[in-house]
Amino acid sequence: xxxxxxxxxxxxxxxxxxxxxxxxxxxxxxxxxxxxxxxxxxxxxxxxxxxxxxxxxxxxxxxxxxxxxxxxxxxxxxxxxxxxxxxxxxxxxxxxxxxxxxxxxxxxxxxxxxxxxxxxxxxxxxxxxxxxxxxxxxxxxxxxxxxxxxxxxxxxxxxxxxxxxxxxxxxxxxxxxxxxxxxxxxxxxxxxxxxxxxxxxxxxxxxxxxxxxxxxxxxxxxxxxxxxxxxxxxxxxxxxxxxxxxxxxxxxxxxxxxxxxxxxxxxxxxxxxxxxxxxxxxxxxxxxxxxxxxxxxxxxxxxxxxxxxxxxxxxxxxxxxxxxxxxxxxxxxxxxxxxxxxxxxxxxxxxxxxxxxxxxxxxxxxxxxxxxxxxxxxxxxxxxxxxxxxxxxxxxxxxxxxxxxxxxxxxxxxxxxxxxxxxxxxxxxxxxxxxxxxxxxxxxxxxxxxxxxxxxxxxxxxxxx
Numbered sequence: 001x002x003x004x005x006x007x008x009x010x011x012x013x014x015x016x017x018x019x020x021x022x023x024x025x026x027x028x029x030x031x032x033x034x035x036x037x038x039x040x041x042x043x044x045x046x047x048x049x050x051x052x053x054x055x056x057x058x059x060x061x062x063x064x065x066x067x068x069x070x071x072x073x074x075x076x077x078x079x080x081x082x083x084x085x086x087x088x089x090x091x092x093x094x095x096x097x098x099x100x101x102x103x104x105x106x107x108x109x110x111x112x113x114x115x116x117x118x119x120x121x122x123x124x125x126x127x128x129x130x131x132x133x134x135x136x137x138x139x140x141x142x143x144x145x146x147x148x149x150x151x152x153x154x155x156x157x158x159x160x161x162x163x164x165x166x167x168x169x170x171x172x173x174x175x176x177x178x179x180x181x182x183x184x185x186x187x188x189x190x191x192x193x194x195x196x197x198x199x200x201x202x203x204x205x206x207x208x209x210x211x212x213x214x215x216x217x218x219x220x221x222x223x224x225x226x227x228x229x230x231x232x233x234x235x236x237x238x239x240x241x242x243x244x245x246x247x248x249x250x251x252x253x254x255x256x257x258x259x260x261x262x263x264x265x266x267x268x269x270x271x272x273x274x275x276x277x278x279x280x281x282x283x284x285x286x287x288x289x290x291x292x293x294x295x296x297x298x299x300x301x302x303x304x305x306x307x308x309x310x311x312x313x314x315x316x317x318x319x320x321x322x323x324x325x326x327x328x329x330x331x332x333x334x335x336x337x338x339x340x341x342x343x344x345x346x347x348x349x350x351x352x353x354x355x356x357x358x359x360x361x362x363x364x365x366x367x368x369x370x371x372x373x374x375x376x377x378x379x380x381x382x383x384x385x386x387x388x389x390x391x392x393x394x395x396x397x398x399x400x401x402x403x404x405x406x407x408x409x410x411x412x413x414x415x416x417x418x419x420x421x422x423x424x425x426x427x428x429x430x431x432x433x434x435x436x437x438x439x440x441x442x443x444x445x446x447x448x449x450x451x452x453x454x455x456x457x458x459x460x461x462x463x464x465x
Contacts, residue, residue, distance in 0.1 A: 042421055043167075047063055047064070050395070050413065058413075060444055060448050060449075060451060062449070063438075063439075066440075066442060067442055068442050068443060070343065071285075071343055073286070073336060077324065077328075080325075081320070084320060093319065094319055097316060098315065098319035099315075100308065102316065103316075103326065105326050107134065119253075121264075130297055132296050134322060135317065139251055140165075142279050142306065143165050143279060145306045149302065154174070159427045162249070166424070181214060183219065185210070185212075208247065210247070210249070211251065212248050212250050215252070216419075217374070217376040217438075218369065218375070219368070220264070243275055245275055246277065248279070250279065251279070255285070255371050255373070257344050276297070277295055278295065279295050280293065280296070281294070284372075285340050291321060292322065347446060348441065358456070363379060364378045374438050375439050376419075378436045379435045383435055394416070414459075420433050422438060
């Protein structure tokens with residue numbers, strides 16, 4: 001009786017401690033990934049702090065990678081929904097669950113879209129040898145799925161890197177080997193020495209991940225570099241006696257808007273071994289809220305695992321959104337792509353001219369502006385990292401009322417992504433990253449971007465003193 005009563009009292013005491021303490025990580029056992037995720041990533045924390053007090057019409061956000069609202073075809077989205085719901089014979093069960101491989105009508109629409117618009121110069125023969133699968137929630141969900149189903153190991157990527165995905169990979173237990181890029185994308189010449197430096201750890205390489213239009217730099221991966229990258233990955237696979245997948249993120253490839261730029265050719269055209277996996281999205285040309293991301297790849301255990309992962313996390317992407325996206329591709333793809341690229345080209349030309357005019361004396365290098373909607377700036381001497389004078393001036397956290405504005409009503413703030421978050425902290429670019437930043441010309445309109453660059457000019461002058 002005593003032991004039974006003591007046990008009840010001990011249990012009650014533990015329950016009381018849990019109630020008083022709250023659901024902390026000490027009370028609930030988290031996985032390694034869970035523990036790493038309990039603390040926000042630095043960029044997430046910084047952008048959340050900016051957004052919490054964001055004042056519409058006053059503060060300017062050049063940090064977000066959102067598409068421009070004027071490129072989203074709202075009226076066509078309404079027409080697409082009506083068309084889908086009005087044709088239940090073609091778009092069956094559009095308001096129900098779908099299958100984990102993706103809607104068959106969307107997959108067929110994607111094939112037509114790719115071939116009719118010569119996306120990646122892909123041929124019917126190249127597509128026929130591969131599958132198209134649709135992720136549960138955009139391209140990011142497929143990238144996350146890769147991190148979930150692949151054995152944690154070393155991931156090779158370009159430096160500067162896609163910081164959002166690389167942060168996720170590290171929380172998942174992967175290690176990043178960041179290889180510097182040049183004007184043609186990730187440097188294959190630098191790849192071999194980097195691999196040699198791994199020594200016996202080469203056997204722990206999991207996969208290679210490269211964005212064909214870089215984020216944050218918007219550097220376009222040249223066609224020659226794509227072929228070299230496929231060859232290098234095939235040699236690496238042969239030396240390890242197993243397949244090393246080459247993951248190519250083509251999110252911004254439909255936004256190559258510089259008429260002088262080389263037309264991108266898919267690496268799938270040079271891949272007889274089936275190591276290339278291309279991850280694409282419709283977010284940049286249609287609407288991010290449709291959440292349509294897809295992968296083109298040869299059948300493999302990895303692809304089958306990704307299909308099962310989609311089933312595990314929600315059966316499929318929302319079926320009605322898949323069918324709407326397919327209708328939009330079938331009826332309006334060419335005109336929409338032309339409109340979107342025309343708009344971003346006009347913005348890129350204006351913003352580049354303003355960068356030269358307002359910041360030119362401080363800038364060592366400016367990348368981007370030929371595709372996507374980012375510029376990546378390297379300053380000669382000015383630090384841009386979080387906490388630097390330049391950053392604090394634009395965040396209005398200097399403590400100087402003449403800079404910050406009156407209490408309770410700070411001067412206009414400008415958000416950007418510091419380069420310190422875009423380069424790998426142990427890579428060769430870690431130091432120069434403290435003088436770099438990414439700015440997006442996608443979301444804000446031109447007058448607001450001009451104002452932001454004028455504020456950056458003032459911040460650079462203040463930081464230089």
